[in-house]
Amino acid sequence: AREAGLRVVVVAPTLDGRDRLGAGAVGLRELAAMERGPDGTLELDLLVVTDATLLDVTAAAAIFEAVPDGARLLLAGDPAGLESTGPGRVFTDLAATGTIRALVAPTVPEGPLEALADGIRDGRLPPIQDPDRRAVLIPARTGEEAAHRCAQLVADSIPRAIGIAARDVLVVAPLATGPAGATALNAVLKARLNPSPEDRSSAVSIDVGDCVVRAASDPGGGVVRGIVGDVLPDGRVVVAFGAAAPEPVQRAELRHGWALTARQSLGVRRPGAVVVLPSEGADAYTRALMYTLVTRGERHVSIVHAAGPALASAVAADPTRHRTTHLRQAMGEAMS
Template sequence: VLDAPQLGVEQAAMVVESLPDGARLVLGGDPGVLWSAGAGRVFADLLAARICPQIASRTPDPGPVGELVSAVGVGELVSVDSPGHEVAVVPVRDPREAVHRTVQLIADSVPRAIGIPSEQTQVITPGHGGAVGTRVLNAALKERFNPGPGRFGGFDPGDRVAYSPQPGRTVLGRVVTGDAEGLHLDLGGAAVAVAPDDVERTLRHGWAVTAHQAVGQRWPAVVAVLPGDAGAALTRSWVYTAFGRAERHLSVVQGVGPALAEAVASVLPAPRTTRLPALLRAAARG
């Protein structure tokens, strides 16, 4: 199971119950990323219980992005040498400028300076609401890249979308077309039809997503947007997750000032009440 930190207790129980006797279960994942959207933190609890073999095999990504992400993982926000513009910090003063610079980065700066096309760049921001949340950013990015009336439940053919068939699971793709049967999507080569009654519940535009939606996926370029009102939402694991989605280039639209360094240095995720480590140790002793 890849990206095992995303397993909540219900999903993990389903995985274990589906295994035949004698099977081996191998869980892989980075313990530094955001926890599951559902209850529990199964992967972290298994590590803490120390009742099964553990193999640490993470090799940091090369280059300035890998250096930055590795430092964030241990609580340090460092300035990295970036001769090829692999990492760029773009200071902004207010939400309006943050939205403007985000669109500018994807439409012009990153393709021109880095050579990564717009469709291979992903925007990540802390939340859906607010002046620079996914709703506002997606509206601005749709207007720039695929303007249209949204005649199919707010969507048009060519729109980038985030499809969430169940809580905690998001797949990114594009709208192919829409008809009386619903919206027809291309999700990384897989064709999926979303019934009209399910569109509002399962679909959002996908030019901009949250870090929780981005976990488990990577892109050639990422624009991480940190507006001024996001300081309270930032944690080390959020920054580590968002920055770590970038393979070749990371732009940080920086509007939170020193709150970014403070979050990386000291703000850990809120604890979750869980008895799983104690239960696992007791089961192992029994």
């Protein structure tokens, strides 16, 4: 579109998404601050929004209001995963109205990761048989064993066998609590990857080399991971978050970020991912949750499976609860 002379703006709702897109992508806040025409709209021909399933009604309304008459809006997203944590399900409702043009990506699997994602989207767990080890299934009997195997994968197996460094591996778990929840996994990974020089049993200290996230994530930018690079005389630590310049941060504002929950991982992707599925909390597993977890890795996904038959049951079960909105009805009435 740009080569054809069109004015294009690309929006990514999360900081991680903007880092992956590179220069030229803006966030929702930057979009709101852009110069407007006399009618309050942006001077553009095409507005592209990635990860559009993360848009709640407020963000979506701001985007639609910014598009001038005659311009085009392209929303790119995957309705099979978890939706926005805010009110509404804008992307899914718009796709279901039939009043707008929907371009559906091909569903023919190109490899084991695509086959795994497509299978879960369709309500089945395909067998994982991949000699190239892009997708690997590791059974575990307990949550503690699952956490131990996760640490082995991140620290040794994936860097050695797959060639993806530990810093480029994202660990995701359905919940924060439990022996294999995100909190416990962060403690295990801290001890294995970067033990504290003062106390090697410390799971809460923030040290140089730690992978961290802000304790209170930016609701407009999602979770973005950073690496601690230095400690200042006043006790603050210098952190490089994503592609941003390093900045001083109080230790109390940070927590370890090797492992994220499914909700925290929305919009976040890494070359490798380790999905840890404990039996604790398995009654809350859903097809959308599983799909979100297994699509966090771009080149490799290891699944540490301790959930027993609950996993297959969750994937096979049709969603029993839907978020009810009036958007589909309103769109139908407006277009009739």
